[in-house]
Amino acid sequence: MSTPQKGFASLKADIPSSVVVFLVALPLCLGVALASKAPLFSGLIAGMVGGIVIGLFSRSQLSVSGPAAGLTAIVAAAIIAMPGGSFEAFLVSVVICGALQILMGFARAGVIGDYIPSAVIKGMLAAIGLILILNQFPHLLGDDRSFETDEGVVPPQKGNIFTNFFTAFGHINNVAFLIGGVCLAFHFIWEKLVANRKGFVRLIPAPLLVVLIGIGISVAFQDGGSLKAGHLVALPQASSAGEFLSFFNSPDWSVLTNSHVWITGITLAIVASLESLLSIEAIDDLDPYQRVTNKNHELKAQGLGNLVSGLIGGLPVTSVIVRSSANVNSGAQSKKSAIMHGALLLLCVAFIPNILNLIPKAALAAILIFTGYKLAKPSLFAALYKKGWDQFMPFVLTIAAILATDLLKGVIIGIVVGLFFVLRSNFRTAVMIVHDNNRYLFRLRKDVSFLNKPIIKNKLEQVPANASVLIDASRADFIDRDVAEVIEDFQKHAHLKGIRVEVKGQLQRPEPFVVPAPRPEEVAA
Numbered sequence: 001m002s003t004p005q006k007g008f009a010s011l012k013a014d015i016p017s018s019v020v021v022f023l024v025a026l027p028l029c030l031g032v033a034l035a036s037k038a039p040l041f042s043g044l045i046a047g048m049v050g051g052i053v054i055g056l057f058s059r060s061q062l063s064v065s066g067p068a069a070g071l072t073a074i075v076a077a078a079i080i081a082m083p084g085g086s087f088e089a090f091l092v093s094v095v096i097c098g099a100l101q102i103l104m105g106f107a108r109a110g111v112i113g114d115y116i117p118s119a120v121i122k123g124m125l126a127a128i129g130l131i132l133i134l135n136q137f138p139h140l141l142g143d144d145r146s147f148e149t150d151e152g153v154v155p156p157q158k159g160n161i162f163t164n165f166f167t168a169f170g171h172i173n174n175v176a177f178l179i180g181g182v183c184l185a186f187h188f189i190w191e192k193l194v195a196n197r198k199g200f201v202r203l204i205p206a207p208l209l210v211v212l213i214g215i216g217i218s219v220a221f222q223d224g225g226s227l228k229a230g231h232l233v234a235l236p237q238a239s240s241a242g243e244f245l246s247f248f249n250s251p252d253w254s255v256l257t258n259s260h261v262w263i264t265g266i267t268l269a270i271v272a273s274l275e276s277l278l279s280i281e282a283i284d285d286l287d288p289y290q291r292v293t294n295k296n297h298e299l300k301a302q303g304l305g306n307l308v309s310g311l312i313g314g315l316p317v318t319s320v321i322v323r324s325s326a327n328v329n330s331g332a333q334s335k336k337s338a339i340m341h342g343a344l345l346l347l348c349v350a351f352i353p354n355i356l357n358l359i360p361k362a363a364l365a366a367i368l369i370f371t372g373y374k375l376a377k378p379s380l381f382a383a384l385y386k387k388g389w390d391q392f393m394p395f396v397l398t399i400a401a402i403l404a405t406d407l408l409k410g411v412i413i414g415i416v417v418g419l420f421f422v423l424r425s426n427f428r429t430a431v432m433i434v435h436d437n438n439r440y441l442f443r444l445r446k447d448v449s450f451l452n453k454p455i456i457k458n459k460l461e462q463v464p465a466n467a468s469v470l471i472d473a474s475r476a477d478f479i480d481r482d483v484a485e486v487i488e489d490f491q492k493h494a495h496l497k498g499i500r501v502e503v504k505g506q507l508q509r510p511e512p513f514v515v516p517a518p519r520p521e522e523v524a525a
Helices: 007-035 040-057 069-081 087-106 109-115 118-141 161-170 174-194 206-220 241-245 259-286 295-312 321-329 336-351 361-375 378-386 389-404 407-429 450-461 481-497 520-524
Strands: 065-067 317-319 431-436 439-448 468-479 500-504
Touching (some): 007 336, 040 065, 069 087, 069 259, 118 321, 118 378, 206 361, 259 317, 259 321, 259 407, 295 317, 321 336, 321 361, 389 407, 431 450, 450 481, 468 481
């Protein structure tokens, strides 16, 4: 396996990747803010902080942080419940969230991420890929009545990601569909063309070309008026430096003693930390160089990011899978890509918002659909299926649960399913029973728990008269007391059926040696 380049040598891979992530992050920052019922610019602030601040302090080389859709329901409800529905009051909760995450990092709470099965992580990534495809396809067709987020779509009326997908076919915009179709086809063709090539051509980011093609087609059809403003990116524009700075807000510290502010901050800290740990675990799995991120340090970096975001008027941030996977797929080698994407957000929003507002949403949808395909390739499903049901079922059920609920609930369901298969596997492999005519072998291996008691008891009762039984406990690391009692009871009554029993190894481990207390006369001596 090749090693990542260090220092400035990695810039030739990180600069193109930062452009890709910037193009992906731009509409998502706005979409999450809109879904959260927060000022649009607060989403952009969170994107800048996630890139620059967390990028600088995180030790994850490929993770990208920003506002996440997984928090939108919490944020929207919290803002409404704040005193006077004040967004500035909500910012206090974001600051509290950041401070708590830093404390969680020092308390070494990052170990939680190590207990998530790999099949669940792969299922989470595949589910995000499918959601991206379903979520962005309406934009590809030109149906921009709803807006995009990282893990789902929030429609203006009743509906869900599936109904939005199908109803979009009744609201096709011909120019947007042309832009989306051409851009998506170009993305796939470009990847095939440059896959085995070297040199300058590999440095050209395909999403940048996709955006330029989209703008070109949009401008060409501008006279016909087919592509309205609603089909284009919409960034807030400032006419002066003072107006730009006015987009930033400060927390309203007068609500610091409000119990709802603290409850919201604690809730945000727990959910944001879990989402970040899940994302970090997934991105470490995608990292071609197999680098492992220190989860405790990551919690501190995420906490610092939320602290800064809350202080300057931004939404809460987490490590986000969509942007991170786009970063990986575009060939990033270090965290400089994430930092530069945050700087690009800041510079472009400050200086060229009018140019960015020329980008068709259909072109951005093509980029995200391509990213979704990379996360949910058919080959991934085939590979997990070949590994067996204990890997495939948690993978598939995690996908189904995320599509039916949301990211966090789906992953929890996936973990429960994965735990079931772990227990089932241990249950099956802890006891091996074979027989040849009237000779029976009961081999106990690994950890024999009370869950294995029923099968051992039933199988011992089925041993016929005049048989011989060998119970091999020499390979067991642990034997539950209930299981040992079943075997001991069988030994006591086996002779009544003429059964000969031999036990190899110890059913009961010896008690730990305790040094006896000295007698008074010994102390006196």
